[in-house]
Structures are given as C-alpha cells and as structure tokens.
Amino acid sequence: xxxxxxxxxxxxxxxxxxxxxxxxxxxxxxxxxxxxxxxxxxxxxxxxxxxxxxxxxxxxxxxxxxxxxxxxxxxxxxxxxxxxxxxxxxxxxxxxxxxxxxxxxxxxxxxxxxxxxxxxxxxxxxxxxxxxxxxxxxxxxxxxxxxxxxxxxxxxxxxxxxxxxxxxxxxxxxxxxxxxxxxxxxxxxxxxxxxxxxxxxxxxxxxxxxxxxxxxxxxxxxxxxxxxxxxxxxxxxxxxxxxxxxxxxxxxxxxxxxxxxxxxxxxxxxxxxxxxxxxxxxxxxxxxxxxxxxxxxxxxxxxxxxxx
Numbered sequence: 001x002x003x004x005x006x007x008x009x010x011x012x013x014x015x016x017x018x019x020x021x022x023x024x025x026x027x028x029x030x031x032x033x034x035x036x037x038x039x040x041x042x043x044x045x046x047x048x049x050x051x052x053x054x055x056x057x058x059x060x061x062x063x064x065x066x067x068x069x070x071x072x073x074x075x076x077x078x079x080x081x082x083x084x085x086x087x088x089x090x091x092x093x094x095x096x097x098x099x100x101x102x103x104x105x106x107x108x109x110x111x112x113x114x115x116x117x118x119x120x121x122x123x124x125x126x127x128x129x130x131x132x133x134x135x136x137x138x139x140x141x142x143x144x145x146x147x148x149x150x151x152x153x154x155x156x157x158x159x160x161x162x163x164x165x166x167x168x169x170x171x172x173x174x175x176x177x178x179x180x181x182x183x184x185x186x187x188x189x190x191x192x193x194x195x196x197x198x199x200x201x202x203x204x205x206x207x208x209x210x211x212x213x214x215x216x217x218x219x220x221x222x223x224x225x226x227x228x229x230x231x232x233x234x235x236x237x238x239x240x241x242x243x244x245x246x247x248x249x250x251x252x253x254x255x256x257x258x259x260x261x262x263x264x265x266x267x268x269x270x271x272x273x274x275x276x277x278x279x280x281x282x283x284x285x286x287x288x289x290x291x292x293x294x295x296x297x298x299x300x301x302x303x304x305x306x307x308x
Contacts, residue, residue: 001024001025001070001071001160001161001164002024002025002069002070002071003016003019003024003025003026003027003069003070003071003072003073004026004027004029004063004066004069004071004072004073004091005026005027005028005029005073005075006029006063006072006073006074006075006076006084006087006088006091007029007074007075007076007077007080007084008028008029008030008034008035008038008043008059008075009075009076009077009129009130010128010129010130010136010137010138011075011101011124011126011128012028012073012075012076012101013028013043013045013128013130013136014045014047014126014128014136014138014143015073015075015101015124015143015145015165015171016028016043016073017043017045017052017054017136018052018143018168018169018170018171019073019164019165019168020043020054020057021052021054021168021169022164022167022168022169024164024168025058026054026057026058027058027059027060027066027069028043028057028058028059028060029059029060029061029063029066030059030060030061031061032133033133034130034133034134035059035060035061036133037132037133037134037135038057038059038133038134039057039059040134041055041134042054042055042056042057042134043055043057043059043134043136044134044135044136045135045136045137045138046131046135046136046137046138047137047138047143047170048138048139048140049138049142049143049169049170050169050170052169052170063087063088063089063090063091064090066090066091067090067091068090068091068092068093068096069091069093069096070095070096070097070160071096071097071098071099071161072088072091072092072096072097072098072099073099073101074088074098074099074100074101074102074111075101075102076102077102077267077269077272078102078103078104078106078107078269078271078272078273079267079269079271079272081102081107081110081111082110085110085111085114088115092115092118095157096118097118097120097157097161098111098115098118098119098120099120099122099147099161100119100121100122101122101123101124101145102272103187103190103194103257103258103269103272103273104187104191104269104272104273104276105183105184105187105276105280106272106276106279106280107272108121108183112150119150120147120148120149120150120157120158120179121147121148121149121150121179121180121182121183122145122146122147122148122179122183123145123146123182123183123186124143124144124145124146125141125142125143125144125186126138126140126141126142126143126144127139127140127141127254129257129260140251140254142172143170143171143172144171144172144173144174145165145171145172145173145174146173146174146175146176146179146182147161147162147173147175147179148175148176148178148179148182149179150179150180152177152178152179152180158175161173162175178234180233181228181233181234181235184224184225184228184233184235185235185239185243187224187228187273188221188224188225188228188235188239188240188243189221189243189246189247190256190258190273191220191221191224191273191274191276191277191291192217192220192221192224193217193247193256193259194256194257194258194259194269194273194274195220195258195273195274195290195291195294195298196213196216196217196220196294197255197256197258197259198256198258198259198262198263198268198270198294198298199213199216199294199297199298200213201259201263203252203253203254203255204247204250204251204252204253204254204255205250205251205252205253205254206252208247208248216290217244217247218240218244219290220290220291220294221240221243221244222240223277223281223286223287223288223289223290223291224277224288224291225239225240226281226286227277227280227281227284227286227288230284230285230286231280231284257269258270258273261305262298262301262302262305265304265305266305267302267305267306268302268305270295270298270299270302271302274291274294274295274298275295277291278291278292278295
C-alpha cells in the first residue's frame with residue numbers, strides 16, 4: 001500500500017518506519033531540521049522492540065509532491081489539526097483511508113466533517129519521542145495500533161490495513177468490536193493521567209500512591225467516562241476501577257506526553273484533552289469539576305508556553 005505519514009513525530013515516525021521496514025511505499029511528511037535529517041540520512045528508530053534504520057527514506061514537506069495515496073496516517077499534535085486539514089487535500093483520492101492517531105475525541109467530529117467516509121476510527125499506544133532530528137526513540141509500552149469502521153462493519157479497507165500492520169515487525173494490530181468505545185476508553189485513561197501528571201509534576205508511580213492525587217485521578221476519569229456514556233459510547237460500569245488496576249501496574253517513572261510538554265515549557269494538548277472533556281461535558285449536561293480545576297491551574301503555564 002502507498003502511505004503518507006502526516007506528522008512524523010514519535011508516533012508517526014515509529015509506525016511509518018515499521019511500515020517502510022515491511023516494504024510498504026511510505027512517504028514521511030515532516031518539516032524543518034527533522035525533515036532535512038530524514039532526507040539526508042534516513043530515519044533512525046531506537047526501540048525496545050528492536051532498532052532499525054530506514055535509509056533511504058522518502059520525505060517531503062509538500063503533500064502536492066506526494067499525490068494521492070491509499071492511506072494517510074494522521075499523527076500530528078491535536079493543536080496542529082486545522083493546519084493539517086488544510087494541507088491534506090492533495091493526498092486524498094477516491095478510496096483513500098484516513099487513519100487518525102491523535103489523542104482525544106473532538107478531532108473525529110472535525111475530520112468527519114471535512115473528509116466524510118474517508119475517515120475510520122483509530123488510536124495507538126506506545127511511549128515514543130523525537131530524540132534528535134531524524135532520530136526516534138521508543139522507550140516504553142509495546143507498540144499497539146487499533147482501527148475500525150465507525151459503524152463497526154467489516155470492510156475490505158480494514159482487512160487490508162490489518163494485513164499490512166500485522167505483517168510489520170514490532171507492531172500489534174487489532175480491530176476492536178467497537179472502535180468508538182475503544183477510542184473513548186483510551187481517552188478516559190489519557191485525559192486523566194495527562195491532567196494529574198501535569199498538575200502534580202510527578203511520574204505515575206508518585207501520584208498514584210498519594211490518597212489526594214489518586215482520588216483526583218479517579219474523579220477525572222469518572223467524569224470523562226460519564227461524558228462518553230452521555231454521547232452514546234458503551235463504557236462498562238467498572239471501567240475506571242479496571243483502569244486503575246492497570247495504572248497501578250505501569251512503570252513508576254512513566255510520564256504522559258502532555259505532561260512532558262508542559263514540564264518542558266512547550267505548547268501542549270491541554271485544550272485538546274482537558275479542555276475537550278469540559279466542552280463535551282457542557283454540551284451533554286455532564287459536570288466536569290475535576291477537569292475544570294486542572295484546566296484552571298494549568299492554563300497560565302500553557303499560555304506562557306504559547307507566549308500569550
């Protein structure tokens with residue numbers, strides 16, 4: 001298949017690299033020093049699932065130069081979504097699939113409005129970042145990618161993607177029975193850990209054992225779960241309890257990506273995660289006081305990072 005990786009950060013670089021390693025036709029859409037390094041020296045990925053180096057690697061900052069593709073792997077930060085939508089048109093042909101791997105849920109409504117039936121549901125799990133231009137580091141969490149039709153039907157395009165990802169080394173692929181519920185379940189987890197991690201400035205091993213921050217984490221996840229249910233997602237009644245058991249078994253030094261960005265003074269996905277829970281909650285009449293407190297505490301830091 002012919003892929004365009006739109007957003008060659010940690011997530012896009014890792015999965016796009018694995019696809020290229022497996023022999024797929026992959027073009028990385030990147031910018032700046034990262035793009036220059038990939039064009040000159042290829043894409044290097046250091047991974048707990050096995051290091052590899054894509055050389056030569058096809059990379060550009062011009063979607064027009066790529067033309068239509070079979071699938072777009074959309075892996076930008078949430079705050080770059082509007083810019084990405086404005087640039088993606090040259091990549092979209094009659095049968096092009098758009099597989100989004102962004103954190104959050106609001107992006108699905110926006111993408112569906114612009115691209116309709118090209119869009120499928122999707123998300124991933126792994127801990128990965130850009131270590132240097134042209135160099136990706138995967139440091140934790142076995143790489144996992146999930147996708148499916150928004151109506152959960154079986155289709156040729158989902159089968160094709162599953163075959164491609166399943167044959168790629170260092171990737172576990174799955175087609176959940178209910179992709180929307182599965183995406184919400186990830187968002188319940190990530191919006192809670194991102195918010196509490198950024199607020200406490202502590203790794204998960206610290207804030208999960210302190211009664212006050214643990215209670216706040218549980219409350220944040222329960223609020224997001226209530227929003228999900230109000231929007232029609234089939235979230236099990238004991239989901240947060242089960243998620244806390246998983247959190248208790250995470251590596252103690254683990255940090256969420258939004259938390260890392262905030263701690264290092266970079267623009268973060270505060271608006272796309274915590275802010276999104278608040279907005280969606282208001283739209284369906286679900287109170288989100290924990291997220292509102294987190295947002296109020298963190299907003300001055302976010303504005304400073306964005307020089308507002």
